[in-house]
Amino acid sequence: MVAANIYQSRVTTAQEAVKVIKSGQRVFLTGNVSVPQKLLAALVEYAPTLQDVEICQALTVGSADYVGAEMEGHLRVNSMFISANIRKAVQDGRADFTPVMLSEFPLLFKRGILPLDVAIVHVSTPDEHGFCSLGVEVGLTKSAAESAKIVIAEVNEKMPRTLGDSFIHVSRLTHIVPVSYPIPELTMAEEGDATIIEKIAGYIAELIPDGATMQLGIGAIPDAVLKYLFDKKDLGIHTELFSDGVIDLVNAGVLTNARKTLHPGKIVAGFILGTKRLYDWVHDNPMIEMHPTEYVNDPFVIAQNERMVAINSAIEVDLTGQVCADSIGPKLYSGVGGQVDFIYGASRSKDGVPIIALPSVATLRDGSELSKITGMLKLGAGVVTSRNHVPSVVTEYGVADLYGKTIRQRAQALINIAHPKFREDLTKQARDLHYL
Numbered sequence: 001m002v003a004a005n006i007y008q009s010r011v012t013t014a015q016e017a018v019k020v021i022k023s024g025q026r027v028f029l030t031g032n033v034s035v036p037q038k039l040l041a042a043l044v045e046y047a048p049t050l051q052d053v054e055i056c057q058a059l060t061v062g063s064a065d066y067v068g069a070e071m072e073g074h075l076r077v078n079s080m081f082i083s084a085n086i087r088k089a090v091q092d093g094r095a096d097f098t099p100v101m102l103s104e105f106p107l108l109f110k111r112g113i114l115p116l117d118v119a120i121v122h123v124s125t126p127d128e129h130g131f132c133s134l135g136v137e138v139g140l141t142k143s144a145a146e147s148a149k150i151v152i153a154e155v156n157e158k159m160p161r162t163l164g165d166s167f168i169h170v171s172r173l174t175h176i177v178p179v180s181y182p183i184p185e186l187t188m189a190e191e192g193d194a195t196i197i198e199k200i201a202g203y204i205a206e207l208i209p210d211g212a213t214m215q216l217g218i219g220a221i222p223d224a225v226l227k228y229l230f231d232k233k234d235l236g237i238h239t240e241l242f243s244d245g246v247i248d249l250v251n252a253g254v255l256t257n258a259r260k261t262l263h264p265g266k267i268v269a270g271f272i273l274g275t276k277r278l279y280d281w282v283h284d285n286p287m288i289e290m291h292p293t294e295y296v297n298d299p300f301v302i303a304q305n306e307r308m309v310a311i312n313s314a315i316e317v318d319l320t321g322q323v324c325a326d327s328i329g330p331k332l333y334s335g336v337g338g339q340v341d342f343i344y345g346a347s348r349s350k351d352g353v354p355i356i357a358l359p360s361v362a363t364l365r366d367g368s369e370l371s372k373i374t375g376m377l378k379l380g381a382g383v384v385t386s387r388n389h390v391p392s393v394v395t396e397y398g399v400a401d402l403y404g405k406t407i408r409q410r411a412q413a414l415i416n417i418a419h420p421k422f423r424e425d426l427t428k429q430a431r432d433l434h435y436l
Helices: 002-009 014-020 035-050 087-091 104-111 142-147 195-207 220-228 245-251 276-282 339-348 408-417 420-432
Strands: 024-027 052-059 073-080 117-121 131-133 150-156 167-169 175-179 214-218 236-244 267-270 288-290 306-313 315-316 353-357 361-364 368-373 392-395 398-403
Touching: 014 035, 014 150, 014 175, 035 073, 035 117, 035 150, 035 175, 073 087, 087 368, 104 142, 117 142, 167 220, 167 339, 175 236, 195 353, 195 392, 195 398, 220 245, 220 306, 236 245, 236 339, 236 368, 306 339, 339 353, 368 420, 398 408, 408 420
Parallel strands: 024 052, 024 117, 052 073, 117 150, 150 175, 214 236, 214 306, 236 267, 267 288, 306 353, 353 392
Antiparallel strands: 131 167, 361 368, 392 398
């Protein structure tokens, strides 16, 4: 009854709630498919009365009105990962990018490096004890919500109630906006040749042993891998995110989590991206444990899982094994995300399998193709994962095993999995660089 009274006393409209935000304040915005749509729209409407409000976020899905040119001087986004909807604003200099590993993103708020005035969050309806679940986005949000002085929450009856370290009590919600709209759906599709993606997924599946615990990075390749695992036994999940593909593996008795050395029997994740089928499946599902990202992505936590498999993608890989995944030359494109966290964690795991996977070529707007295995990274490109951390690189032409290999051996192995039409030129570059 006490919780119910607190809840009712704090109910307001989105338009009224955002008025607590003042000029010069720092605001955290829940991301992924959990972006609070009504509150964000109200903030955009209210923004012309504000000056220099900083919005801290990671990946967001949905409208980009809040980074529009007309918001300049009123709202300025500071993103720790560049999602597609804010990429142009960052590249044009109208929004900021802060490089940080995903495992450390919430610690910026928790440790007071970026003190938060307000957190805007999106939660489920409260249970009988007054606890709301953070639902599909727990990892990046929980610590931010706990660190902010003011917490404005959309309470959505359609937000699934996920379990684990995923709850916030109504007494922490200073302003409550009841809403009812479906959580946006997002499939793990990306541009590219489906045949190539399937070939890469097949090679990766061959590297995954029975009893493995898997991390599935964002994108079509990790999701495609799941379709090749139905002959495996007792697989598990410890990942920053997962999507619909895990459901069929669980139903088939393949994904049991039984041999996990940490959280046996549980799928551990920070956030979820998928369809309504997935959101319905995770609701009150005791197999699912959601945790803050500073725990899920901690390499020293990840390493406690034996046979840890980490699957991540790249923009380009040079002939020494350096991985660029956050920029195209100097042009900022995305971010480090959880790649370094999981590649390093898997490399420290007993019998771990860290993997960088990418198509061998990129197709440019004019239809021409560019090799993603390169002699050198583009001038100004960011090295996300160093050559010291990459044991395996996979393309549709096979697997390059780099662990314990010389630069000469690495260069030859990477040339062998490049697209055939680029191998002669890559060999010449390797000789010019004295790699071969």
